[in-house]
Amino acid sequence: MSSVNDSKFTHALFLLTGMPGQEDIHLWFSAPFCLIYAVSIAGNSVITLIIKIDQTLHEPMYIFLSVLAITDIGISVATMPTILGIFLFNSREISLDACFAQLFFIHSLQCIESAVLLLMAFDRLIAICNPLRYASILTLPRTAxxxxxxxxxxxxxxLPLPFLLKRFQYCQSNVLSHSYCLHQEVMKLACADIRVNSVYGLAVTILTVGLDSLLILLSYVMILRTVLSVASRMESLKALNTCISHLCAVLLFYTPEIGLSLVHRFGNDSSHLLQILLGYVSLLIPPLMNPIIYSIKSKQLRARIIRVFIK
Structure with a gap:
């Protein structure tokens, strides 16, 4: 459906974009994306199931990890069907309501993941800086x-995002620059003043993802200060080793997320392909890598997984 000049006309559908200029090989792209989807769902499902059935893993760190895994499953389910629909069946059309629902779940789940990563940093902070009070501070009810x-x-x-977008008419264009819907992309297609949407989106990003990342950084400054004050180098390394998997998860989530946010808001002259690749990395790589990272670094979790599959 092409764009029109009549401002009274509202598009009934949006068109999603796969890899622009690479439509002839979209089918080849579907293979790695199918693999990413399968591994993400399987890996996070296994971690969630293991933590649920094993009573010894009912600790704050693993409960937060299970919430992270469920969130990653949600992100994969919210994004991958439309991506694979484009690559496998050239199914590019999405209704306005479906688009608004998709962007709500994508942004909500990313916000939840950011908060869970903050809680996991808080867990490490207490475990390292105040180990004697760990059990009394992070009780199971408080963790829940x-x-x-x-x-x-x-x-x-x-929640306000779909309602802020629903009040607009979309008469300029109906082609989105990603394979899924994002608030910052959809609002640019509105033939109306989008300042409220832009200000609200920026404010929410700063107060959630921005604040979370700042508090995580502060937590690790305090952890590092405590670790460096420990006389024994072996104990310092052992304490830092418990943070490696979380640090990897933080970098996987925040690095592409911050880069994508900056490109969307300030990189008007940036490559369109760069935006698409950053979007794929920010949404698809954390759900793929998080279960692998935690399974490798957590001996207790890895042992439980091996025991279950052997049985």
Whole structure:
């Protein structure tokens, strides 16, 4: 459906983009994306199941990890069907309501993942800086409440987005630059003043992902200060080793997310292909790599996984 000049006409559908200029080999792209989808769902499902059935893993660190795994499953389910639909069947059309629902779930789940990573940093901070009070501070009921707050914050902060977008008419163009819907992309297609959407989107990003990343950085500054004050080098390395998997998850999530946000808001002259690749990396790589990282670095979790599959 092409764009029109009549401002009274509203497009009923959006068109999603795969790899622009590479339509002839879209089918070849589907193979690695199918593999990423399968590994992400399987890996995170296994971690969630293991933590659920093994009573010895009912600790704050593993409970937060299970919430992270469920969130990663949600992100994969929210994005991959439309991506594979484009690459496998050239199914590019998506209704406005379906698009608004998809962007709500994508942004909500990313906000939840950011909050969970913050809680995991908080868990490491207490375990290293105040180990004697760890069990009394992070009790299971308190851990459950913190997890629930993460979910509610993510959903509540992103709930206005579909309603802010639904009030617009989309008469300029109906072609989105990604294989899925994002708020910052959809609002640019509106034939109306989008300042409210832009300000709200930026404010929410700063107050959620931006604040979370700042607090995570502060947590690791305090952890590093505590570790460096320990006389024994062996104990310092042992303490830092418990943070490696979390640090990898943080870098996987925040690096492409911050890069994509900067490109969307300030990189008007940046390559369109760069935006698409950053979008794929920010949404698809963390769900793929997180279960692998935690399975490798956590001896206790790895042992439980091996024991279950052997049985």
């Amino acid at each position: 409440i913190l997890g629930l707050v993460c979910v509610l914050r993510g959903m509540a902060s992103m």
